Amino acid sequence: MPSRVEDYEVLHTIGSGSYGRCQKIRRKADGKLLVWKELDYGTMAESEKQMLVSEVNLLRELKHPNIVRYYDRIIDRTNTTLYIVMEYCEGGDLSSLISRCVKERRYLEEQFILRVMAQLTLALKECHRRSDGRATVLHRDLKPANIFLDIRQNVKLGDFGLARILNHDTSFAKTFVGTPYYMSPEQINRMSYNEKSDIWSLGCLLYELCALSPPFTAYNQKELAEKIREGKFRRIPYRYSEELNTLLSKMLNLKDYLRPSVESILQSSLLCEAVAEEQRKVQALPQRRSADSDVPLHKPAEPAAAPAAELRLKEQALRDREQVLKEREERLERREQELCARERLSNEKLSAVAYFGSLSS
Numbered sequence: 001m002p003s004r005v006e007d008y009e010v011l012h013t014i015g016s017g018s019y020g021r022c023q024k025i026r027r028k029a030d031g032k033l034l035v036w037k038e039l040d041y042g043t044m045a046e047s048e049k050q051m052l053v054s055e056v057n058l059l060r061e062l063k064h065p066n067i068v069r070y071y072d073r074i075i076d077r078t079n080t081t082l083y084i085v086m087e088y089c090e091g092g093d094l095s096s097l098i099s100r101c102v103k104e105r106r107y108l109e110e111q112f113i114l115r116v117m118a119q120l121t122l123a124l125k126e127c128h129r130r131s132d133g134r135a136t137v138l139h140r141d142l143k144p145a146n147i148f149l150d151i152r153q154n155v156k157l158g159d160f161g162l163a164r165i166l167n168h169d170t171s172f173a174k175t176f177v178g179t180p181y182y183m184s185p186e187q188i189n190r191m192s193y194n195e196k197s198d199i200w201s202l203g204c205l206l207y208e209l210c211a212l213s214p215p216f217t218a219y220n221q222k223e224l225a226e227k228i229r230e231g232k233f234r235r236i237p238y239r240y241s242e243e244l245n246t247l248l249s250k251m252l253n254l255k256d257y258l259r260p261s262v263e264s265i266l267q268s269s270l271l272c273e274a275v276a277e278e279q280r281k282v283q284a285l286p287q288r289r290s291a292d293s294d295v296p297l298h299k300p301a302e303p304a305a306a307p308a309a310e311l312r313l314k315e316q317a318l319r320d321r322e323q324v325l326k327e328r329e330e331r332l333e334r335r336e337q338e339l340c341a342r343e344r345l346s347n348e349k350l351s352a353v354a355y356f357g358s359l360s361s
Helices: 046-061 094-104 110-128 196-211 221-230 242-251 262-266 272-287 308-360
Strands: 008-017 020-027 033-040 070-076 081-087 136-138 147-149 155-157 164-166
Touching (some): 046 070
Antiparallel strands (some): 070 081
């Protein structure tokens, strides 16, 4: 039996936007605390409604410990309102955490930032590299206000309201959306872009966790766009390691093809301990009883398990693909370094010629 609005009790409104309200609710059947987003679809065009259906279906598919969990949807045709029922994150969002740190004049520990980096990168990996062969998902609005914390201070990537499915038959998405402070240069320039734009935004977000302000700031959008195109930013505070600073600098490379992939970030020596810890958590999950009330009221049927040999072949194919991409990135990075070295040598020669020319005159 489909859920109804009456199955939930509204506790209070968390926030509101152009889409409608986000409210904290209690499921009457078991008292579980959740949130729902209400979206008024009455004024939407048919194309927008179709896009909304796609987004809800997308939310249903994304199941990961570091992605805000979808539970249910309710369609109230009388009020032309769609309710999307989702996981409630007790710890608030990273934007509020950063604001508290600024107010209290304290920095976050590097170990916490590395755990956030590991968890968010694993969430993006689930979006970017779908092992089941389905469409790649670009979040395209990564920012502190869209990253939530649960009661154990684990991060949850949320608010896929601006995410779109990047189909296999089109390599790039061109829709211009996102938040200016975290926009990649290719978004600012309204160019085609791929998953590497999410890597840039993730770099901006992690930079802000360290410095307590974004890498690029300005008083207006035009000035901000110029700063992003220029790509220059201050080093994160020296309390943080050089290795963390180097990885963030790579993520904020102006050239998207030189930014690391999610796989190379996860394989970095900096994150090996944090990633191992997350893997241990995932392995422990099946041992938990469903009594912890994390099971949705209407549990979807589980897909049939694929034969082990087929899974191994898929995993090997993915590893081979990642190796090819990694080697390509390394070649491009070496080429970029060679070009920079040549340019530097050429500038030095020109300077020498100019200097000795001035002496002779």
